[in-house]
Amino acid sequence: MNKTNIATMFGATDVSTFLGLPSCPSPDQVNAKAAILGVPCATPYASVGPYCANGPDAIRAAAAPYAANLEHMDFDFSAPLLPGGPQDACDLGDLDFSEDSASNRAAIKAAVSAIVERGAVPMVLGGDDSIPIPMLQAFEGRDKYTIVQIDAHIDWRDEVDGERWGLSSTMRRASEMDHIERIIQVGARNIGSARPQDYADALAWGVKFFTARDIASGGMTQVADAIPNGSNVIICFDCDGLDPAIMPGVIGRAPGGLGYWQTIELLNAISAKARISAFDLVEFMPDCDVDGLGALTAYRMVAATLGLVCRQ
Template sequence: MTTLSELLGGAGAPETFLGLPKAADAGQGDIVILGADCATPYASVGAYCAGGADAIRAGSADYMGDRARINFDLGTSMFPEGVQVVDAGNLPTDAQNAEGNRARIRQAIAEVVDADAVPVLLGGDDSLPIPMLEALAPRGPLTILQIDAHIDWRDDVGGERWGLSSTMRRASEMAHVERIIQVGARGVGSAGPADLAAARAWGATIVPAVELETGGLQAALDLIPEGAQVVVCFDCDALDPSIMPAVIAPTNGGLSYGQALTLIRGAAARGRIVAFDMVEFMPANDRDGVGARTAAQLLTSVLGIIAGQVA
């Protein structure tokens, strides 16, 4: 029997995102998707976002099939002809061996960079971007556009300096990172006054979600220099929980799908996206696959945006 997904152009449950070709290693393709469950999980919660990358892949089922179809979020076909987008699968991770996890992520991203391709990292908790950013040193100087409900500027949590609450703090210590623009912070999170002061003292620009309806989107984009090398660090909790329930701390007032896409398209118009991560997708908190489908729709458009730059 033909399923509704097949009638709409899909092709069943995907092994890879969108049913894209599998890559034997991270050095194949113009754009390379990689997944990981965790990098540096806190001992008290473990790898709470395990399975996030595969859930996002599953959410792409409705978009599988003929990739020449029009993506009306972009007004073009899904990918330009001739651009090779591949899925290299998931990196092995061990919640008891954070150093090993970070090393594997660094190595895999470095292979993609060495092949002059664009890495797209899916997960998984928000400590994943730290080793990814370390491996991007050859692409520097970098402008980071973080789209997130939290600023992630704590120096440590219980003595752990490489966890998800410290992502941007660790990024600020990397010599090849020259600019951090943070969009979407809202509600009461983990940051204290000293964390906010440290972010501002370093020079990070923070655009809270409440400012997005009053010019904040364009103000954030105006901070990206023309021709910048941009890394987009996208935390799923940046989106409003009405469309993205699959996060650890749903907080009202998040970005709409359109606002998120406008930011990413705007970043690509200002500079060149050299890496992208989509993290902190928590499958256990999803509702009827709503979050997975939202993530997959956004990621499909992100891949199209990046493909347009490498074509």
Template sequence: MDPTLLAANRIEQTFLGLPASGEAVGGSVSIVGAVHGTAYGDSGQDLDALGGPDAVRRAITAASIHVDHWDFDFDGPLLNGGALTAYDLGNLRTVPGANAENRRVIEAATRDIRACGSIPVLIGGDDSVAIPFMRAFDDAEALHILQIDAHIDWRDKIGDEALGYSSTMRRASELPFVRSMTQVGIRAVGSARHEEVEAARVWGSRLVTVRQARAKGLAEIARAIPHDGEILIHVDCDALDPSICPGVNALSPGGLYLDEVTDLAAAALQGRRLAGFSIVEFNPARDINDMTATVVGRLVCHVLGNLARRSDRQT
């Protein structure tokens, strides 16, 4: 990977103590942080998220001191005795307010990781970092997106900005290689109005509320995701209930719980090839006792654990 895309300051703590690397390695997973995306004017969201990826690294590593010990969620060590290799590439070189350059760096780094035959795992930053992340998957013949979020993010613009965190899935719908979209965890009130809900439904997105997800069953929802092409899993931290994920910008009671999200992701990966994984909207300034940071880290761990137990994980 082009070293100019990575921040100059190396991270003090890698995710789970995994090896640090300045470039992606084929057949592996590449973990990267991207703090800054496309900010809305003077919203202050860039500063809110400052240090989020590093907070996740510290919290999950402290909670998983012995990564080679038995992981009861997987009935064995997380990485399955070396069946999966993963590297921490550090944080991408993003800057508060440098919207266009931030997007260029995120998209270019993701492309480089994919070109090396590695699976990118992105820790954000607000939801706008996912727009350039998703654009980098245009080498996929067909991409199916599973978004786990409290909000549908289908605004065309907020003010004059079309690439901010309220427009992530609207922009994804415009990518010709995105063939389906399943949005799970929707609840309460967000930026969506009648026209955004109608646009999502007309496009063909499956909107699944928390109540619907629990009534129908997470496995059943995952089963309906097409099997051709690849799947991209995108998680917004506010999809989870604030009792376990308080460190978010938009608190909304009644969300999914950790085991529900991990069960949904595991079911979605059955018989499907993972293109990439992103998790965003963690605000460390609002976290309590590193609770959200640890949950975010554990969700990444579940992706690693599932990949370590299948033979077709290569992109």
């Protein structure tokens, strides 16, 4: 059944890129402030396969109705989303992937590295939860970085079923990278894969945790206070960090996640104090979505961050 979409009244047309942004054929040809890169899969698990591979396409489809309206007011910014217009950013399409996790990781690292070499901020649309590992590796030897992770789970397992580079190990692998000097984790709640020793290891390394309960009682100011002025921040955004009422399309729903405005407040606080060096959004699973609600929320999180990046 076709649904009436108010966007058609405002000139919406079919587009294939995120928000109808200009397409770019290769990471080494980026000429923009930010570059959208779809990464459907890093680790295709034998048990579930590439479980979020259709995530980037679904996010682009949710953004498509607004492509004709980029010059309109965006009231989250009190201005148009992109201050310099569509040329502020570009879309590189999706990386190819295979059943070979190592080659997938190498391709992700190479693409992100090429974007950074061009002076642009990589905006990665996932895709499975292990994608941040090679994205973070691409920054080796460049500077020192703070990770702000939004996630229901802390991802400090050393391995799961023999896989050390997978969905539950992203922050432990990050902690082993010399260029990562600080990790701030926001939104942990309920039961996940972490054992008590994993949490103890994270605390011993120096992670600053702000659980979902901490945020509910104390707000986002406490997180902002933990971000040093002038730092380089990489945002690792797992969709299950959000309340499933606005983000049902995840593999691991957990009640009590962050709300839309809490998250927007955090993104703005990061931008006010630091430089956003990269952004990834992972674990959007269209097969678990409800009426496109999660895709809409995911698109807005990417767009909100994109607007901040283009104002840096």
